[in-house]
Amino acid sequence: MAQRTVLVVLFDGVQSLDVTGPLEVFTGAGQHTPGSYRVRTASLDGAPVRTSSGLTLVPDEALTSACAPHTLVVPGGRGTRRPDTPPLIGWLRDNAPRTQRLVSVCTGALLLAEAGLLEGRRATTHWAYCDKLARDHPAVEVDPDPIYVRDGDVYTSAGVTSGIDLALALVEEDLGRDAALAIARHLVVFLRRPGNQAQFSAQLAVQTARREPLREVQQWITEHPAADLSVEALAARARLSPRHFARAFHTETGTTPGRYVDRVRLEHARRLLEDTADGVEEISRASGYGTPEGMRRAFVKALGTAPAEYRRRFRPAPVR
Numbered sequence: 076m077a078q079r080t081v082l083v084v085l086f087d088g089v090q091s092l093d094v095t096g097p098l099e100v101f102t103g104a105g106q107h108t109p110g111s112y113r114v115r116t117a118s119l120d121g122a123p124v125r126t127s128s129g130l131t132l133v134p135d136e137a138l139t140s141a142c143a144p145h146t147l148v149v150p151g152g153r154g155t156r157r158p159d160t161p162p163l164i165g166w167l168r169d170n171a172p173r174t175q176r177l178v179s180v181c182t183g184a185l186l187l188a189e190a191g192l193l194e195g196r197r198a199t200t201h202w203a204y205c206d207k208l209a210r211d212h213p214a215v216e217v218d219p220d221p222i223y224v225r226d227g228d229v230y231t232s233a234g235v236t237s238g239i240d241l242a243l244a245l246v247e248e249d250l251g252r253d254a255a256l257a258i259a260r261h262l263v264v265f266l267r268r269p270g271n272q273a274q275f276s277a278q279l280a281v282q283t284a285r286r287e288p289l290r291e292v293q294q295w296i297t298e299h300p301a302a303d304l305s306v307e308a309l310a311a312r313a314r315l316s317p318r319h320f321a322r323a324f325h326t327e328t329g330t331t332p333g334r335y336v337d338r339v340r341l342e343h344a345r346r347l348l349e350d351t352a353d354g355v356e357e358i359s360r361a362s363g364y365g366t367p368e369g370m371r372r373a374f375v376k377a378l379g380t381a382p383a384e385y386r387r388r389f390r391p392a393p394v395r
Contacts, residue, residue, distance in 0.1 A: 090153075177192065178245070180235075345385070
């Protein structure tokens with residue numbers, strides 16, 4: 076097996092978890108399968124850097140003298156928006172195309188985009204910066220939902236801990252599922268989050284309503300996904316007319332009642348598939364779909380896979 080060199084880029088203001096998450100995954104994989112990975116870190120000039128949380132990181136080498144790696148990891152952090160990043164962007168523009176696999180974590184995608192490395196590609200980044208990425212780089216197809224995206228040999232991931240999910244996916248791609256699962260267990264994380272899983276839960280994906288009746292309805296939807304969640308029923312709980320309720324809900328949360336209900340039900344069904352042995356028919360009723368066919372249609376539309384296949388792929392195997 077040929078050894079893969081993984082080079083993690085460092086710069087002042089980098090998010091420490093964007094660095095250490097993938098670093099621990101690849102280092103652990105190298106220990107699990109000796110000779111599989113050689114992991115290095117590098118700043119532009121080889122000098123120590125200070126992370127956004129104040130932690131000092133000492134790189135192994137300078138980017139200017141580093142050999143082209145197999146996998147180049149570009150983390151994010153406040154430093155991606157600093158005025159002194161152009162030299163780093165220039166280095167990425169000149170050297171990243173020589174790597175076999177280019178990876179960004181969080182707002183590291185902004186650096187890749189500035190270097191012209193995402194043009195014509197599908198990509199994601201931290202949800203709070205997806206609009207900026209799309210606005211500043213219209214040639215990039217920004218997908219704000221997944222926790223990571225692959226487009227050819229370029230991989231981009233969402234905020235912070237999704238870098239661990241992406242690194243585990245790369246280890247699975249390189250060494251197989253057993254190796255990735257061993258690393259996930261060692262780090263006490265789940266090897267089950269698919270790339271197209273939403274970056275955050277239904278409750279976090281939308282704003283919380285300002286008015287108490289609407290907030291109470293949001294909470295009630297979350298706690299009762301199997302109930303009658305029609306606009307008429309929800310409006311009655313908020314003591315508003317259906318038209319007024321629908322308009323106020325959209326204004327205060329940024330989404331329609333129907334879309335919010337769809338998110339909550341999908342999230343509830345996913346959790347039951349992942350965490351319980353309940354049958355598909357029982358889960359479809361508990362999640363408000365009524366029938367397995369209704370749930371299947373919702374899963375295929377949102378996730379591109381049927382519930383049974385979702386469970387097979389992403390429910391953790393029992394520990395023996």
